[in-house]
Amino acid sequence: MREADGSGRPGLTRPRPERGAQPAGVPVPRPRHALHPGAWWLWALALGTAATRTTNPLLLALLITVSGYVVAVRRPHTPWARSYGAFVKLAAAVLMLRLAFAIVLGSPIPGTHTLFTLPEVPLPDWAQGIRLGGRVTAEGLTFALYDALRLAALLICVGAANALASPSRLLKSLPGALYELGVAVVVALTFAPNLIADVRRLRAARRLRGRPDKGVRGLVQVGLPVLEGALERSVSLAAAMDARGYGRTAEVPAAVRRTTAALTLGGLLGVCAGTYGLLTAAGGSYGLPVLLAGLASALAGLWLGGRRSVRTRYRPDPWDARAWLVSASGAAVAALLILAGSLDPGSLDPGVVPLEPPALPLWPAAAVLLGLLPAFVTPAPEAPRDPRKEPTT
Numbered sequence: 001m002r003e004a005d006g007s008g009r010p011g012l013t014r015p016r017p018e019r020g021a022q023p024a025g026v027p028v029p030r031p032r033h034a035l036h037p038g039a040w041w042l043w044a045l046a047l048g049t050a051a052t053r054t055t056n057p058l059l060l061a062l063l064i065t066v067s068g069y070v071v072a073v074r075r076p077h078t079p080w081a082r083s084y085g086a087f088v089k090l091a092a093a094v095l096m097l098r099l100a101f102a103i104v105l106g107s108p109i110p111g112t113h114t115l116f117t118l119p120e121v122p123l124p125d126w127a128q129g130i131r132l133g134g135r136v137t138a139e140g141l142t143f144a145l146y147d148a149l150r151l152a153a154l155l156i157c158v159g160a161a162n163a164l165a166s167p168s169r170l171l172k173s174l175p176g177a178l179y180e181l182g183v184a185v186v187v188a189l190t191f192a193p194n195l196i197a198d199v200r201r202l203r204a205a206r207r208l209r210g211r212p213d214k215g216v217r218g219l220v221q222v223g224l225p226v227l228e229g230a231l232e233r234s235v236s237l238a239a240a241m242d243a244r245g246y247g248r249t250a251e252v253p254a255a256v257r258r259t260t261a262a263l264t265l266g267g268l269l270g271v272c273a274g275t276y277g278l279l280t281a282a283g284g285s286y287g288l289p290v291l292l293a294g295l296a297s298a299l300a301g302l303w304l305g306g307r308r309s310v311r312t313r314y315r316p317d318p319w320d321a322r323a324w325l326v327s328a329s330g331a332a333v334a335a336l337l338i339l340a341g342s343l344d345p346g347s348l349d350p351g352v353v354p355l356e357p358p359a360l361p362l363w364p365a366a367a368v369l370l371g372l373l374p375a376f377v378t379p380a381p382e383a384p385r386d387p388r389k390e391p392t393t
Contacts, residue, residue, distance in 0.1 A: 035323060037317065038170065038319075039323035039326040040161055040164040044067065044160045044330065047066070047157045047160075047333060047371055048154045049334040050333045050338075051157060052150060054337060054341065056358050056360075058358055058359075058360040059368060064152075064153050066368060066371040066372055067160040068156070069372065069375060070164070070371070071084050074164060074381060075163050075381065077382070079196070079197035081163045082200065086159070087156055087160075088159065091152035091153075098147065098148030098151070099141065102136075102141055102144035105131065105132065106131045106134055107140030107141070109352060109353065110137075111139030111352075111353065113138040114135050114136070114137055116136055118133035120133040121133055139352045139353050139355050142355060143352045169317055199226050202225060202226060203222060206222065259301075259304060261301070263297050263298070263300050263301030264298055265301075267294045267295065267297030267299070267300070270290050270294020270298075271294035271298060273290050273291075274290035274291025274293075275287070277291070322378055326373065326374045330371060332367065332370050337364055348364065
């Protein structure tokens with residue numbers, strides 16, 4: 001389309017910018033309220049570490065409530081953030097499966113309160129220590145419930161991290177030394193959120209077409225397209241990273257490479273040994289120092305290894321004061337529960353023989369409430385944009 005300009009000559013019509021539109025060539029700034037995704041993962045993993053230190057069902061229920069409340073008020077309105085419900089269902093399934101195993105296979109905990117008796121199947125001599133059926137006691141079921149609730153709380157904390165932290169933004173925050181793992185990390189981190197989004201989309205499409213979306217038939221007809229679509233989207237994102245030069249390296253002296261490998265490998269071994277010490281009762285004295293030394297060594301190796309990566313970050317996420325507060329709140333919960341386990345182990349691991357109701361320890365419960373800090377120091381997520389209010393052309 002042509003129109004006359006000021007000189008009377010016909011010319012091309014210039015498109016008029018819409019009201020409120022960003023001028024061409026000016027980058028759109030990232031919202032200032034975006035929290036670093038690594039802070040959410042550190043907070044959630046610290047809560048999961050705290051869950052592994054106790055079998056008290058009241059403290060575990062409090063941990064689940066704290067993580068669920070933070071997710072409810074700070075989860076962004078994005079498809080990948082809806083994966084929290086799937087992790088809750090997975091935790092419930094783990095809980096029921098653990099109780100079913102305790103009923104069918106029995107429990108090593110002796111008990112005097114018999115609930116019911118199942119027909120016992122005789123087993124050969126080489127299967128001693130295993131039984132099928134027999135007497136089911138309240139003490140055995142209570143012990144299985146406490147143990148399964150700990151694993152369920154850990155799964156829910158991991159689900160909270162998946163619902164709060166953007167996988168793509170977390171990937172951009174990886175240090176340059178880990179560029180080889182970038183493709184595997186992006187596939188792993190985006191597979192589960194994409195899977196949940198595809199399940200919701202395909203089930204809604206089947207309901208609109210009048211087809212069943214529940215039961216075995218619906219699961220079979222939805223399962224294969226969901227798996228294929230989620231994996232294809234993850235691999236496409238990894239291919240886009242490779243096309244943009246992700247993973248290019250620079251020349252580094254051999255001495256620096258050997259030092260980097262030694263520091264990183266030694267640090268990772270120290271982290272594994274320290275984590276094992278923290279998760280076991282016998283290693284409580286050496287677990288934390290070994291873990292801190294391993295983290296320091298691994299971070300030094302990653303810093304040296306980053307010198308051979310020439311990639312740059314577009315709009316890197318800053319680690320600000322709010323990220324420190326969120327990470328510190330989760331670390332405080334884990335540290336205080338570890339301390340409570342060493343000072344008063346009976347309150348964090350209530351016994352089931354004799355069978356008695358668990359008591360809620362006051363100061364460990366107050367320590368768990370510190371995990372609510374992210375709900376107050378981080379701003380609320382942006383409301384979803386209404387497509388009906390979008391400008392039309």
